[in-house]
Amino acid sequence: MYTYDEIDQRVVEQRVAQFRDQTRRFLAGKLPEDEYRPLRLRNGLYVQRYAPMLRVAVPYGMLNSKQMRMFAHIARKYDRDYGHFTTRQNIQYNWPKLEDVPDILADLATVQMHAIQTSGNCIRNITADHFGGIAKDEIVDTFVWCEILRQWSTFHPEFNWLPRKFKIAVNGATSDRAATHVHDIGLHAVRADDGAIGFRVVIGGGLGRTPIVGPVINEFLPWQHLLTYLEAALRVYNRYGRRDNLYKARIKILVKERGADAFRKEVEAEWAELKDGPNTLTEEEVQRVEARFTRPAYAKLPGHDATIEKKLAGDTAFRNWHTRNVFPHKVPGYAAVTLSLKQTGVPPGDATSAEMDAVADMADRYSFGELRVSHEQNLILADVRITELPAVWEKAKALGFATPNIGLLTNIVCCPGGDFCSLANAKSIPVAQSIQERFDNLDYLYDIGELDLNISGCMNACGHHHVGHIGILGVDKNGEEWYQIEVGGNQGEVRPGRGASLGKVIGPSFARAEVPDVIEALIRCYLDRRDSDAERFVDVVHRIGHESFKEYVYGKADPKSPRRNRSLASA
Amino acid sequence: MAKLIQNRRVATDPWLLLKVGADGAPPPVPDEGDVIVPLSLWQARKDALAVRRGRTGVWLESKDGPEAIAADLGRLPLVAVDFPSIGDGRGYSIARLLRERHGYKGELRAMGAVLKDTLLGMERCGFDSFALREGEDADEAITAFDELADHYQANVVQVLPLFRRRTAAKG
Numbered sequence: 001m002y003t004y005d006e007i008d009q010r011v012v013e014q015r016v017a018q019f020r021d022q023t024r025r026f027l028a029g030k031l032p033e034d035e036y037r038p039l040r041l042r043n044g045l046y047v048q049r050y051a052p053m054l055r056v057a058v059p060y061g062m063l064n065s066k067q068m069r070m071f072a073h074i075a076r077k078y079d080r081d082y083g084h085f086t087t088r089q090n091i092q093y094n095w096p097k098l099e100d101v102p103d104i105l106a107d108l109a110t111v112q113m114h115a116i117q118t119s120g121n122c123i124r125n126i127t128a129d130h131f132g133g134i135a136k137d138e139i140v141d142t143f144v145w146c147e148i149l150r151q152w153s154t155f156h157p158e159f160n161w162l163p164r165k166f167k168i169a170v171n172g173a174t175s176d177r178a179a180t181h182v183h184d185i186g187l188h189a190v191r192a193d194d195g196a197i198g199f200r201v202v203i204g205g206g207l208g209r210t211p212i213v214g215p216v217i218n219e220f221l222p223w224q225h226l227l228t229y230l231e232a233a234l235r236v237y238n239r240y241g242r243r244d245n246l247y248k249a250r251i252k253i254l255v256k257e258r259g260a261d262a263f264r265k266e267v268e269a270e271w272a273e274l275k276d277g278p279n280t281l282t283e284e285e286v287q288r289v290e291a292r293f294t295r296p297a298y299a300k301l302p303g304h305d306a307t308i309e310k311k312l313a314g315d316t317a318f319r320n321w322h323t324r325n326v327f328p329h330k331v332p333g334y335a336a337v338t339l340s341l342k343q344t345g346v347p348p349g350d351a352t353s354a355e356m357d358a359v360a361d362m363a364d365r366y367s368f369g370e371l372r373v374s375h376e377q378n379l380i381l382a383d384v385r386i387t388e389l390p391a392v393w394e395k396a397k398a399l400g401f402a403t404p405n406i407g408l409l410t411n412i413v414c415c416p417g418g419d420f421c422s423l424a425n426a427k428s429i430p431v432a433q434s435i436q437e438r439f440d441n442l443d444y445l446y447d448i449g450e451l452d453l454n455i456s457g458c459m460n461a462c463g464h465h466h467v468g469h470i471g472i473l474g475v476d477k478n479g480e481e482w483y484q485i486e487v488g489g490n491q492g493e494v495r496p497g498r499g500a501s502l503g504k505v506i507g508p509s510f511a512r513a514e515v516p517d518v519i520e521a522l523i524r525c526y527l528d529r530r531d532s533d534a535e536r537f538v539d540v541v542h543r544i545g546h547e548s549f550k551e552y553v554y555g556k557a558d559p560k561s562p563r564r565n566r567s568l569a570s571a
Numbered sequence: 572m573a574k575l576i577q578n579r580r581v582a583t584d585p586w587l588l589l590k591v592g593a594d595g596a597p598p599p600v601p602d603e604g605d606v607i608v609p610l611s612l613w614q615a616r617k618d619a620l621a622v623r624r625g626r627t628g629v630w631l632e633s634k635d636g637p638e639a640i641a642a643d644l645g646r647l648p649l650v651a652v653d654f655p656s657i658g659d660g661r662g663y664s665i666a667r668l669l670r671e672r673h674g675y676k677g678e679l680r681a682m683g684a685v686l687k688d689t690l691l692g693m694e695r696c697g698f699d700s701f702a703l704r705e706g707e708d709a710d711e712a713i714t715a716f717d718e719l720a721d722h723y724q725a726n727v728v729q730v731l732p733l734f735r736r737r738t739a740a741k742g
Binding site for chain 1: 708
């Protein structure tokens with residue numbers, strides 16, 4: 001992972017001092033609340049439903065064991081002994097005291113961490129493919145580009161007060177594991193026929209209340225021009241993005257209102273002035289950043305191990321875990337292990353300080369002291385020797401992190417919801433738990449196969465429900481919590497031929513207690529209609545359309561009166 | 572009267588800021604003294620304003636483009652940009668364009684929601700003059716310039732991004 005030099009270190013330390021001063025002035029009554037608010041948000045500090053919430057950056061989801069232990073320390077010392085890993089690959093603390101936050105940030109700075117731009121209308125933490133650097137299909141070293149963008153976006157003087165928040169995702173591989181089409185800007189590494197490296201630039205995708213699959217604005221941007229092109233796009237957005245209406249302020253609305261072609265022309269015109277200027281990246285800078293990344297000292301190992309093969313053949317539980325939670329590595333003899341934070345009964349993405357410490361120990365022992373946070377809210381040991389997999393499995397089981405459900409229905413992506421968040425219309429965590437309980441039978445879960453289920457407690461869509469194969473959205477109806485169900489979303493082209501898509505609502509919403517029944521009905525439809533188990537839930541939705549799924553849930557009659565006609569009532 | 576910081580020093584402000592009246596009528600312009608006029612007034616009467624006794628500057632709203640005064644910059648000793656709120660960041664782009672694209676060399680002033688916490692970013696986008704928001708302590712605000720020593724990006728103050736300066740320092 002990237003190691004700070006003295007300048008990077010000074011930046012985070014001075015930011016702590018600056019924030020300490022801002023907080024001091026606020027507490028002394030010298031800085032009005034309405035001006036302190038955007039300043040504290042730029043440092044990840046929200047004032048939530050019950051207490052402040054602090055969001056700490058895990059840049060592109062990469063961290064080391066020392067940093068993970070610091071997260072544990074913060075949970076113990078300043079919070080209620082746990083943290084929540086988010087869909088933006090960050091960690092949130094739900095119970096810190098406002099006056100403690102400068103001290104928390106000072107602690108973080110000692111391990112090269114910060115909360116810079118984790119909120120506010122500025123360029124947010126860059127997210128990335130959580131298998132960056134190790135995936136076989138990687139075209140560029142994803143994290144090197146993320147770090148270049150992290151430095152460029154940190155305290156960018158021109159783009160610190162944008163119309164709205166701005167999220168950039170980077171995917172360096174053939175498969176899109178970073179959901180690049182539903183970000184403000186998505187960058188997709190491309191190798192041209194002549195071997196030149198560049199990026200396909202997608203601008204104006206997003207979720208929230210106006211979900212849009214972003215259009216490609218530049219098919220191939222040579223890497224040297226990455227920063228100048230982004231500056232041009234951000235400048236067009238900063239000048240012309242809507243500021244009159246919070247809900248129309250994201251760049252996706254600007255791109256949609258102007259049209260992709262007109263927007264592209266504007267960016268190109270601005271870029272013509274900036275292209276080849278001082279922000280043009282150099283080979284030397286890319287190499288400098290590359291060189292500051294620690295690299296695992298991989299041993300030369302055979303790609304197969306007879307003992308493991310034997311265990312896979314004879315031990316069903318191990319095989320299930322291996323199938324779901326172990327990802328192939330580009331270096332022979334190694335594999336990436338996903339530690340599932342989706343055990344039934346635990347809010348998705350939550351971890352206690354003891355668990356964080358234990359995971360840090362595992363990273364030290366089995367994975368060169370490094371870890372990743374995935375946007376599916378799990379933790380990853382990316383560089384495990386395949387011969388150590390049984391030991392890692394045993395340790396993960398003991399921690400409750402071995403639920404073999406990666407890619408399956410119970411690997412639910414879920415926002416904190418109404419239990420914590422002041423924006424939420426409805427709770428999300430109890431819904432996740434009731435679904436996990438319903439689908440607790442592993443054989444059934446495996447028969448259902450790959451299925452992304454996402455839950456958001458409101459239309460801000462932090463749980464990315466629009467791109468779940470099944471998406472659940474909490475809505476408010478006259479002060480009561482209801483849940484709207486969508487099917488057919490897809491976060492990106494992980495499987496060839498099935499690109500990013502948005503789910504469609506199947507009909508009127510449901511009470512919380514009904515949700516597991518509805519999911520069950522959708523699954524029955526899928527199992528009845530699939531061609532074989534090779535055809536996933538989302539593939540069936542796209543092949544046969546929503547109507548059949550609707551009928552399984554509401555019955556064949558008028559879907560507007562679900563209470564009377566729902567077939568699930570008799571299920 | 573709002574306090575002024577100019578070139579990182581607390582300064583007295585010789586300029587009189589003129590605003591369009593609530594009824595939309597252009598403000599009366601005194602015959603003498605330095606005045607900053609709204610863009611609409613400048614556009615309507617620029618030749619007359621340019622020859623009055625006393626200097627004439629122009630102020631832009633955040634919705635105005637720098638293009639509107641690009642041709643006049645040679646005869647404007649001061650351009651001001653209004654920040655209607657801390658969150659309206661259009662003025663940062665306006666400032667960079669005035670400096671970097673249109674080559675403006677005169678005094679570039681930030682006005683409106685200008686407080687300690689915005690000074691550093693504003694300066695790096697090309698402002699050298701800051702009419703502080705009412706109630707802001709100028710002596711405290713001025714310490715903001717030293718809060719952050721390092722900046723990654725190319726900007727008006729440092730035309731080379733850090734990665735090119737790092738290289739230069741080494742070579």
